[in-house]
Amino acid sequence: MTTTAPAEPYGADSDQTRAEVDSALGAFLADKARAAAGQRMPGEVTALLADFLAAGGKRIRPLLCLTGWHVAGGRGHPLPVVRAAAGLEMFHAFCLIHDDVMDRSDTRRGRPTLHRTLAARHAAGRTVTAAQRLGAGTAVLIGDLALTWADELLHTAGLSHKQLTDVLPLLHAMRTEVMYGQYLDVTATGTPTADVGRALAICRYKTAKYTIERPLHIGAALAGAEQTLLDSLSAFAIPLGEAFQLRDDLLGVFGDTAHTGKPALDDLREGKATVLFALALRHATRTQANRLRPLLGHRDLTHDQAATARDIITATGAVHHVETMITERYAQALHHLRTAPLEPASIRLLHDFADTAVRRTA
Amino acid sequence: MTTTAPAEPYGADSDQTRAEVDSALGAFLADKARAAAGQRMPGEVTALLADFLAAGGKRIRPLLCLTGWHVAGGRGHPLPVVRAAAGLEMFHAFCLIHDDVMDRSDTRRGRPTLHRTLAARHAAGRTVTAAQRLGAGTAVLIGDLALTWADELLHTAGLSHKQLTDVLPLLHAMRTEVMYGQYLDVTATGTPTADVGRALAICRYKTAKYTIERPLHIGAALAGAEQTLLDSLSAFAIPLGEAFQLRDDLLGVFGDTAHTGKPALDDLREGKATVLFALALRHATRTQANRLRPLLGHRDLTHDQAATARDIITATGAVHHVETMITERYAQALHHLRTAPLEPASIRLLHDFADTAVRRTA
Numbered sequence A, B: 001m002t003t004t005a006p007a008e009p010y011g012a013d014s015d016q017t018r019a020e021v022d023s024a025l026g027a028f029l030a031d032k033a034r035a036a037a038g039q040r041m042p043g044e045v046t047a048l049l050a051d052f053l054a055a056g057g058k059r060i061r062p063l064l065c066l067t068g069w070h071v072a073g074g075r076g077h078p079l080p081v082v083r084a085a086a087g088l089e090m091f092h093a094f095c096l097i098h099d100d101v102m103d104r105s106d107t108r109r110g111r112p113t114l115h116r117t118l119a120a121r122h123a124a125g126r127t128v129t130a131a132q133r134l135g136a137g138t139a140v141l142i143g144d145l146a147l148t149w150a151d152e153l154l155h156t157a158g159l160s161h162k163q164l165t166d167v168l169p170l171l172h173a174m175r176t177e178v179m180y181g182q183y184l185d186v187t188a189t190g191t192p193t194a195d196v197g198r199a200l201a202i203c204r205y206k207t208a209k210y211t212i213e214r215p216l217h218i219g220a221a222l223a224g225a226e227q228t229l230l231d232s233l234s235a236f237a238i239p240l241g242e243a244f245q246l247r248d249d250l251l252g253v254f255g256d257t258a259h260t261g262k263p264a265l266d267d268l269r270e271g272k273a274t275v276l277f278a279l280a281l282r283h284a285t286r287t288q289a290n291r292l293r294p295l296l297g298h299r300d301l302t303h304d305q306a307a308t309a310r311d312i313i314t315a316t317g318a319v320h321h322v323e324t325m326i327t328e329r330y331a332q333a334l335h336h337l338r339t340a341p342l343e344p345a346s347i348r349l350l351h352d353f354a355d356t357a358v359r360r361t362a
Helices: A010-037 A044-054 A060-071 A079-103 A114-121 A128-155 A161-188 A196-222 A227-254 A266-270 A275-283 A286-292 A303-315 A318-338 A344-359 B010-037 B044-054 B060-071 B079-103 B114-121 B128-155 B161-188 B196-222 B227-254 B266-270 B275-283 B286-292 B303-315 B318-339 B344-359
Strands: none
Touching: A010 A044, A010 A060, A010 A079, A010 A128, A044 A079, A044 A114, A044 A128, A060 A079, A060 A196, A060 A227, A060 A344, A079 A114, A079 A128, A079 A161, A079 A196, A079 B128, A114 A128, A128 A161, A128 B079, A128 B128, A128 B161, A161 A196, A161 B128, A196 A227, A196 A275, A227 A266, A227 A275, A227 A303, A227 A318, A227 A344, A275 A286, A275 A303, A275 A318, A286 A303, A303 A318, A318 A344, B010 B044, B010 B060, B010 B079, B010 B128, B044 B079, B044 B114, B044 B128, B060 B079, B060 B196, B060 B227, B060 B344, B079 B114, B079 B128, B079 B161, B079 B196, B114 B128, B128 B161, B161 B196, B196 B227, B196 B275, B227 B266, B227 B275, B227 B303, B227 B318, B227 B344, B275 B286, B275 B303, B275 B318, B286 B303, B303 B318, B318 B344
């Protein structure tokens, strides 16, 4: 492993990387569609999955995978590494599709969620309830296929035996972590409490490790990184990822739908176990808590009630508190970055990413 | 690849193989439980998955994987092959758990299905509907973990690079086939028609390839089998697997609950797109069809109504027709077996399996 600077700052060509990743995903799904057409298999599976991937998404995980690759001394964008990065995006499609079913979300990336689309498509001859159940079932199956195909993208990427051996334990860890994180999340959702520790554990597994740390690790491992470099990346990635999720929690309640593509009602209606809600409940006066509790997890929350919930959450000081946590974690991430055994160009690269991640509005 | 006879007839020690596979599954899950305990991850995931695996199951796929290994000249039960076979059983747990959620089945292996168990466990403080939804969501997640862990069992099995390279395309094919088969199945369920071709396609993907052909292929590939042997195994496995599923369809309607562990009402209540129902609808008189249609897919079907449906199905000649199809396919499988380039001991082994598979009552 070497940690010399990338030949050119990687951040400059993220549009190109996105295009390469999307091209790898498109080619893979086109192959799958051709195979299905020859075997009496339903063509809507690959078509809907391609639509889902094309509908948007920031491609953060593939970009961070390529960033990890560069930071650990990888050069250029070799196809095997791009396909491995594309596998992370396919895995992410699996996560989002299953999460949306579990959360019963109506929209994703400004469009109906996949289970809603499928329910509408298979509505003929069925009751509304039966169509909704079928929508959920088929969405789970398309998610299962995305998970399996994420594997297949990696295994057919043309990686060396050493690359595969280095990367598989990290990939298995990533998958187990995000699934456990989701498990903690869905079992806590609907019954929000003042348990900030549990909310932070969800935040760490579902986001800090899954979205930031593991993609960096996987890219770095593909370039032959040793454990010390992986540890340095963790010291940067975990606080940054927590800051990222805390920002997401704020956007989920106070964000602008036009930017996020999601109504700022879902977290409130679901009663998600976020750090924001846990802090609000912990610091609320008795009167505030009595008014806030019935609003969190209220499935038919109106826009007026949501505005009331936002006012109470702000009045408890929770918003300010979360902003402070974001600032602290951001500073911590940058401190670890400055003291990491990395080349200046790598530090600049990760610094740019950290800025974008924490200051985003969507 | 060699096709000399196994040193000892493999069928003789299937109990030992089951014990070895179960021991590999148990050790793997015990490791996962220890890791979870150290990381604030919910311990019920591994406990429930271990319970699910311990509750029963014939271990057909691992046994056939070892059979394929022997037929292709493998000797003994080396741990890497046993762990790969255990990975097939873990994958199967994933399939059953997700299928039960999609089919909304109440029981599996004579016990409440996993999503029912989880709904009961998380009932406190939730409405019945909310608890059921949470049960379904967490069961989907435990299934996702089983799918990921099936991978991990294979990748940490200690297989050689060549073994892994030979086996992965077969494994990917198997996963895609069974998921597409399930997709065809759930979209057809509830609206049974006289489309025998569609019912047979589901039968082929969900069972013939998934339960028989691919496990044999995977075991044979682990022993270095070439394509000609895989093709011979397919010529035996596909008709046998169809016969196996046709038997399952009969048992699903006419079987004895005490033997199958499943009430003989589920297929009727769900209105599954089985060959049995398709044939019954195709050959029914107008009067029979008018009486049968509303019973297929009737969620609250009583035992008396089920008895009526059984009588009509029998009267159409569909049961006799399915028995004939089973006999024909069984004969076809045995014909291919006799003419296959296999050693006598291998032929005997597969012949024994065919007998057991088609004559079973559970």
